[in-house]
Amino acid sequence: MHSQSGPIGEFDLIERFFKTGTAINSTLSLGIGDDCALIKPLLGEEIAITSDMLVEGRHFFVxxxxxxxxRKALAVNLSDLAAMGAKPLGFTLAIALPTVxxxxxxxxxxxxxxxxxxFSCPLIGGDTTAGPLTLSIxxxxxxxxxxxxxxxxAKIGDDIWVSGTVGDARLALAALRQEIILPECDLQSIAHRMHQPxxxxELGMKLGGIASAALDISDGLLGDLKHILKQSQVDAEIYLDQLPxxxxxxxxxxxxxxxxxASGGDDYELCFTAPSKQRDVILEISKSxxxxxxRIGHITAMQNDKSTIRIMGTNGNFIGDADATALLKSFDHFAQ
Amino acid sequence: MHSQSGPIGEFDLIERFFKTGTAINSTLSLGIGDDCALIKPLLGEEIAITSDMLVEGRHFFVxxxxxxxxRKALAVNLSDLAAMGAKPLGFTLAIALPTVxxxxxxxxxxxxxxxxxxFSCPLIGGDTTAGPLTLSIxxxxxxxxxxxxxxxxAKIGDDIWVSGTVGDARLALAALRQEIILPECDLQSIAHRMHQPxxxxELGMKLGGIASAALDISDGLLGDLKHILKQSQVDAEIYLDQLPxxxxxxxxxxxxxxxxxASGGDDYELCFTAPSKQRDVILEISKSxxxxxxRIGHITAMQNDKSTIRIMGTNGNFIGDADATALLKSFDHFAQ
Structure with a gap:
């Protein structure tokens, strides 16, 4: 046995803490312990791959x-799979630890x-090393x-949808930073939105073939929506008072x-676009x-060479471009 | 444009330095810029996945x-694919940078x-963040x-093979650490073995169906061979003077x-086992x-409940168990 914080071998670490009994799903041919893991996709399936890195003091407090x-480290990666409409098959974990x-x-x-x-998503491989606390999944x-x-x-005329509610993770962060004082019961009701997104x-998997574009909201609704607009070469109008x-x-x-x-990060809800003929189907999915x-807005034609979000008020009045307001403070790890 | 070391956005970083023109291979459906990359394997193919993390001051000098x-960060991961007999399809890079x-x-x-x-292996996704210099591929x-x-x-009677030569990366490290003084020409002849493995x-891909077991030598020949022995529930005899x-x-x-x-790390050669009937085929592969x-030894029956490597001398005389000698100093990031 190893002492509480003494030296411990890399192989021991994997065996002891990470080679535990996640239900192996049917596509996994070989899990932890070889040079690679092996996954056998079904006929007609593509493989979706996403990587995220979380650094102590940057993505989470010391x-x-x-x-x-x-929970969060894996959840944010599964959120990327969800935004693609993909079913989770497995994950690798590379972790640097200052001490054991x-x-x-x-x-x-x-x-x-x-x-x-x-989510029936087994750990299939990884790497452990000494170093400043960092998780890469x-x-x-x-x-x-x-x-x-x-x-x-995304196509002109498509509706823009968002799942769940947005802004709670940012509110929890504001409370933690003491920018805002929240009553204990309020904090309790939203803290999990930040810590356990x-x-x-399931939503992403149901939206395949229905949504025309999608992503997950990690950096803020409007900032993330911009990526859809840019890649689809369109603009958008957003009804500010419709944000859930x-x-x-x-x-x-x-x-x-x-x-x-509009711009709080870390919600991990899905923002997606869909033709208006899909409204009933989408509301059925919501129910199920x-x-x-x-529905928070719609896609419009591009007005100049830069994708623009036009923010609309209660009576359909134009408030301003998202870029021109303080709304669009998308979280950016280097630029903030 | 951004200044030499000023703030720069995460998206800019990816666009500018990493979204460059690697030849896209035919299985890649979607590369960088979405929530996930998409890869479409061919009929009958499995997907092999491996992750490694390199931390400054631990895996490479400041x-x-x-x-x-x-070069090395990607090479060590491709080495794991090689050890599985897999063809590279793509890689993700998560990187933490102290400054830009x-x-x-x-x-x-x-x-x-x-x-x-x-190796026709495009970058298909990633993550960049501020933090202590760390690369995870x-x-x-x-x-x-x-x-x-x-x-x-690995089966009893199988030959044990190793590719290339072993020990050069360790010799280069010894020279860098000034444990050993090498003439400049000698250092130049081996430095790439440590820095650019x-x-x-190609060898791994050719060994599929021929080798019975394989891995790549990252921590030291004998220490790594132990993983094959343990997982195959066998022992081995190694002819010390046959090591290339x-x-x-x-x-x-x-x-x-x-x-x-015998125990220098970082060589990234392949160690593999194969039935003796494959000797000619393997020598043909070597030539091509x-x-x-x-051929450095063979697989023997397990003598007790712990896999053992018996080190044999020039005349087939028994020198000692690898465990009992100073030879087996496998590099372990925590235990060293």
């Missing part, structure tokens, strides 16, 4: 609860595997060839509500998943 | 030439894409269902030669690739 960290704290690793592993098991999924939802597919995997906000966020001033809903899906 | 770093030094990034990118282009490959070479397939991709050594290493004392060849393949 001293963050390791179980929440484990077995209790901390047990908690991290618990959080990771809670999400892994929820690559998630692998599958999607039928015609069903992958790309960012480039729910990847919209939680009861807790609605207790804040209208200015805070709008700012956090018990997840609000809200 | 101030390492970024072009070499870029455009010159440094250009060099890193140059090194990465030199290897990417050599996930490489994706494909291998026909029956051709993947696992670590668990050659992943044995470069002319440069052969100038060192016999003790240094043996130690570096112009790459020495050397």
């Amino acid at each position: 001293g963050t609860d390791p179980e929440s960290l484990g 704290d077995t209790q901390w690793l047990e908690s991290l592993s618990k959080g990771l595997f809670a999400v892994a098991n929820q 690559t998630a692998i999924g599958s999607v039928y060839f015609e069903k992958a939802i790309r960012r480039s597919g 729910t990847p919209r995997v 906000k939680s009861a807790t966020l609605q207790k804040q001033s209208l200015a805070i509500q709008n700012q956090f809903a 998943l018990n997840l609000p899906l809200t | 101030g390492t030439d970024p072009e070499s770093l870029g 030094d455009t010159q440094w990034l250009e060099s890193l990118s140059k090194g990465l894409f030199a290897v990417a282009n050599q 996930t490489a994706i490959g494909s291998v026909y269902f029956e051709k993947a070479i696992r670590r668990s397939g 050659t992943p044995r991709v 050594k470069s002319a440069t290493l052969q100038k060192q004392s016999l003790a240094i030669q043996n130690q570096f060849a 690739l112009n790459l020495p393949l050397t």
Whole structure:
């Protein structure tokens, strides 16, 4: 046995904390312990791949609860799979650790595997090393060839939809930073939105063939929507008062509500576009998943060579371009 | 344009340094710029996945030439694909950077894409963030269902082979650390073995269906061979004087030669096992690739519940178990 924080071998670490019993799904031919993992996709399936890196002090606070960290690290990657309409198949974890704290690793592993098991997404490989605390996850999924939802597919006239509510993760961050004082019950009602985001995997899988474009909201609704616009070469109009906000966020001033809903990061809801003929189907999906899906605007023709979001007020009046307002403060790890 | 080391956005970084023109291979449906990359394997192919993380000060020296770093970071992952017999399809790069030094990034990118282009392995996605210098790469490959070479397939009587020469990377490290003084010409002849290892991709692809087990030598020949033995539940005999050594290493004392060849890390040669009936085929492969393949021992029955390597001397005399000698100093990032 190894001591609480003494030296421990790399192979021991993997065996002990990460080679646990996630349900192996049928496409996994070979898991941890060889030079590579092997996945055998079904006929007609493509493989979707996404990587994210989380650095201590940058993406999470020093001293963050390791179980929440484990949950979030995997959830944000599954959210990318969801935005593509892909079904999770497995993930790799590369982790740098300043010291080996077995209790901390047990908690991290618990959080990771809670999400892994929820989505039948086994750990299939990885790397552990000494270094400043950093987690890098690559998630692998599958999607039928015609069903992958790309960012480039939005068409003029398409509706713009968003799942769940937006702005709660930003509100929780504001409370943690003491920018805003929240009553304990309010904080409790939204803290999980920041610490334990729910990847919209089922929604993404149902939207294949229905949505024309999609992405997940990690940096802020308007900033992320811009990526769809840019890749689809279109503009958008957004109805500011249609943004879906939680009861807790609605207790804040209208200015805070709008700012956090429009450009707060870390929500991991899906923003997607779809032809208007799909409205009934989308509302059926909303019902079947018990997840609000809200129409917040529509796609318009590009007016100049730069994709633009026009923010519209209650009576359809034009408020301003998102670029020209304080709304569009998309989270950018280097530029902020 | 951005200043030399000023703030620069995450999206800019990817566009500018990493979205360059690697030849897209036929299986890549969608590259950088969406939530996920998409790869469409051929009928009957499995997907092989491997992840490695390189941390500054741990896996490479502070101030390492970024072009070499870029080459090595991708090469070590392709080496894992090679050890599985897989053909490279693409890779993701997650990178944490303390500052944005455009010159440094250009060099890193140059090194990465030199290897990417050599093996037709495009960058398909990634993540950039601020943080202590860390590179995490996930490489994706494909291998026909029956051709993947696992670590668990070694059988009693199989030959044990190794490609190229072993110990040179360790000798270069010893020279850098000034443990050993090498003439300039000797250092030049082996420095690339440490800084720019050659992943044995073509060899791995040819060994599918021929080798019974394989891995790449990253931590040291004997230490890595142990993983094959453990997973195959067998023992091995290794002929110490058969280990293939470069002319440069052969100038060192016999003790240094043996130690570096047997347990020096970072060689990234392949160690594999194969039935003796495959000897001719393997020597043909050696000839066609112009790459020495050397028979260094054979697989024996397990003598107790722990896989053992018996080291044999010139006249077939037993020298000792690898565990009982100073030879087996496998590089382990935590335990060293």
